[in-house]
Amino acid sequence: MTDIVTASMIVIGDEILSGRTKDRNIGHLADIMTAIGIDLKEVRIVADDEDAIVEAVNGLRVRYTYVFTSGGIGPTHDDITADSIARAFGVPCEYDARAYAMLEANYAARGMEYTDARKRMARMPLGAEHIVNPVSTAPGFRVENVHVMAGVPAVFQAMLDNVVPTLTTGTRLLSTAIRSPFGEGAIGTPLGEIQKAHPDTIIGSYPKYQDGRFWTELVVRARSPEALEAGRAAVQAMLDGLKAQS
Known part of the structure; x- marks a missing residue:
């Protein structure tokens, strides 16, 4: 539990x-x-x-x-x-x-x-x-x-x-970061759908600017390795699909 x-x-x-x-x-x-x-x-x-x-x-x-x-x-x-x-x-x-x-x-x-x-x-x-x-x-x-x-x-x-x-401590949040070449405007809707489908995760989106280019860091957090991996895989699959379309 x-x-x-x-x-x-x-x-x-x-x-x-x-x-x-x-x-x-x-x-x-x-x-x-x-x-x-x-x-x-x-x-x-x-x-x-x-x-x-x-x-x-x-x-x-x-x-x-x-x-x-x-x-x-x-x-x-x-x-x-x-x-x-x-x-x-x-x-x-x-x-x-x-x-x-x-x-x-x-x-x-x-x-x-x-x-x-x-x-x-x-x-x-x-x-x-x-x-x-x-x-x-x-x-x-x-x-x-x-x-x-x-x-x-x-x-x-x-x-x-x-x-x-x-202090009484809880179960630590695990996290993993995924680099997205797409801006938040392109990934906002599918990312929201992934969040709804994976309620045991917390998915954050953080715009970045480096070397003259914009990109987005996506961070998936969860309290179990299984939930973390499921969320990560869904985010990666979404990015791979957008890359295939571009």
Whole structure:
């Protein structure tokens, strides 16, 4: 029986929407999810706005197996993700004793003042579980199926490395690519018919331009080798038929 595990992502931050910061976490999460057999189905980018974050979290956590967030758990006034997640789950956002002590010790060891701003990074929804941060100590956290992580790519990636072993994974998608000399306009209709005839596959069409010529990369994906081969063979037969006619 095929196990399908799904995920979504919420990227939080005005700096992403304004273009000041270029997101690097979506691609990394997509790569990791694909590698472990989890289908990343949806990504939302939202502003530093509590209502928007709450709406996204509550909408996605009931739709997908996992939700991952990035951004908004730092020390500044606009880092409101912890408060927003707490509101989404209807629990208070409080200083977590273990996180508070970890950060206090970290700053003491570095000879730095443990300011109120830095203490903010120890706040999380009541009952949340830590996500270890081996880069800069301040932990992320998990509430039910929502994993809340930093926006800094190096920290996000390190946190995700610690999350992955805790996830239930599904059956990995297999894939194969076929080069088509025809444009999408010529193959769109027969490709749609092949997709309908092979519902256990996912067929993607990606226009390319290389060496002054247009062509199309067709990618067939499936969870079983048999379905993959059946879809691939049908696509190849369609292309061979078009070549014979040209």
